[in-house]
Amino acid sequence: MSKARGLADLGNVYNDGALSNRNLVINGAMQVAQRGTSYADPQNYTLDRWKTLRYAAANYTVSQQDTGGLSGFTKCTRVQRNAGDTQNTAIALNQPVEQKNCNSLIGKTVTLSFWVRVGANFSTTPTNFLSSIAYTTNATDIGMFYDNFTSNGTSLAQQMPTSTSWSYVTMSATIPSSAKQVGVSFLGTSWSGTAGANDYYEITGVQLEVGDTATPFEHRSYGQELALCQRYYYKFGDGTYFKGNYVLSSGNGLREFTFTHPTTMRSTPTIINSGTSWSGGYGIQNQAATIHNIGFNVLKAGTGYTETGILLTGNLQLEAEL
Amino acid sequence: MDNLVIQDATYIQSPTYAIVDNEAVVSGYTNTSIKATIDGQEMSVPLDLANRHYAEILRQVEAGTLVVAAAE
Numbered sequence: 001m002s003k004a005r006g007l008a009d010l011g012n013v014y015n016d017g018a019l020s021n022r023n024l025v026i027n028g029a030m031q032v033a034q035r036g037t038s039y040a041d042p043q044n045y046t047l048d049r050w051k052t053l054r055y056a057a058a059n060y061t062v063s064q065q066d067t068g069g070l071s072g073f074t075k076c077t078r079v080q081r082n083a084g085d086t087q088n089t090a091i092a093l094n095q096p097v098e099q100k101n102c103n104s105l106i107g108k109t110v111t112l113s114f115w116v117r118v119g120a121n122f123s124t125t126p127t128n129f130l131s132s133i134a135y136t137t138n139a140t141d142i143g144m145f146y147d148n149f150t151s152n153g154t155s156l157a158q159q160m161p162t163s164t165s166w167s168y169v170t171m172s173a174t175i176p177s178s179a180k181q182v183g184v185s186f187l188g189t190s191w192s193g194t195a196g197a198n199d200y201y202e203i204t205g206v207q208l209e210v211g212d213t214a215t216p217f218e219h220r221s222y223g224q225e226l227a228l229c230q231r232y233y234y235k236f237g238d239g240t241y242f243k244g245n246y247v248l249s250s251g252n253g254l255r256e257f258t259f260t261h262p263t264t265m266r267s268t269p270t271i272i273n274s275g276t277s278w279s280g281g282y283g284i285q286n287q288a289a290t291i292h293n294i295g296f297n298v299l300k301a302g303t304g305y306t307e308t309g310i311l312l313t314g315n316l317q318l319e320a321e322l
Numbered sequence: 323m324d325n326l327v328i329q330d331a332t333y334i335q336s337p338t339y340a341i342v343d344n345e346a347v348v349s350g351y352t353n354t355s356i357k358a359t360i361d362g363q364e365m366s367v368p369l370d371l372a373n374r375h376y377a378e379i380l381r382q383v384e385a386g387t388l389v390v391a392a393a394e
Contacts, residue, residue, distance in 0.1 A: 043325050141381035272365050
């Protein structure tokens with residue numbers, strides 16, 4: 001790109017109202033993976049903020065992969081039909097944007113940009129391989145189902161290339177003033193035959209921004225990206241020692257712990273307790289959370305202890321996704 | 323609508339207190355969350371409409387496919 005063209009694009013972006021914090025997509029570079037890096041038949045959130053669904057559910061894998069030298073990006077999400085699978089049903093990767101963050105998009109032209117490539121055995125065609133900008137007129141924060149919102153949704157789609165080399169793709173659409181929430185998705189459907197070992201698509205560098213021009217991907221630091229993700233999900237435990245004070249309740253050995261979340265969560269989170277206990281087998285009791293913190297009790301008989309921390313086995317996960 | 327498989331849903335209660343003779347005493351219990359197994363994982367779901375798991379529990383209850391048991 002020439003310097004003159006770059007300056008012209010910059011002026012256009014300025015007119016559209018966003019020179020910084022342009023990207024409404026979180027974890028667009030697919031770096032943050034608090035839940036793990038490989039998921040079998042997930043039907044749920046996978047890499048942070050990215051949800052995958054397959055109609056009929058089974059025989060697919062989502063994983064974080066290396067891009068293999070794509071300039072500016074080290075990681076991508078791979079959505080793969082398992083080798084030997086004979087189902088042809090759709091597999092989608094989507095990210096709904098929280099309603100509070102959509103105000104700048106409503107009534108505007110927006111542009112989605114991303115990088116995509118497919119595996120050597122990719123078995124569907126561009127007609128059935130689609131990127132989408134979706135919106136809903138629903139007034140509450142909701143999630144997405146395949147390539148659209150779960151109610152009152154419209155999905156504006158564009159075909160994607162099916163090259164085994166990385167392709168840069170952009171698409172623009174106008175979000176009507178009646179919209180309340182916006183999201184993006186990538187969908188492969190009508191897969192054919194028996195899946196080979198490399199029947200997949202990979203996506204990275206996803207950016208959704210106001211305006212009719214795709215600007216270079218806005219790289220945030222890993223810490224910034226992680227903090228944005230933790231508004232929707234975070235996990236603690238897994239053998240980590242937490243130094244935290246507790247209140248010893250009335251001589252019965254009930255220790256009452258409170259931990260503040262790393263950031264304020266989107267909504268009151270669900271607590272997922274994966275066999276969590278204090279080292280020694282003392283189970284977690286009476287867990288409860290707000291958008292700001294989580295509290296729980298541990299019953300350990302006796303009052304003469306002087307611990308000021310807790311070593312958790314298993315983990316606690318806090319989830320406030322859409 | 324989501325694709326969640328929800329089983330063994332039970333309300334969890336917490337005590338409410340009243341001040342009697344300048345002391346806090348338990349005056350009753352109120353539902354504060356739902357314990358359920360969702361997609362094979364045990365979860366504690368808050369009674370918050372903005373929470374996607376609670377929204378799905380309500381949808382399945384309304385559809386007649388799920389019953390949330392009273393607190394034990």
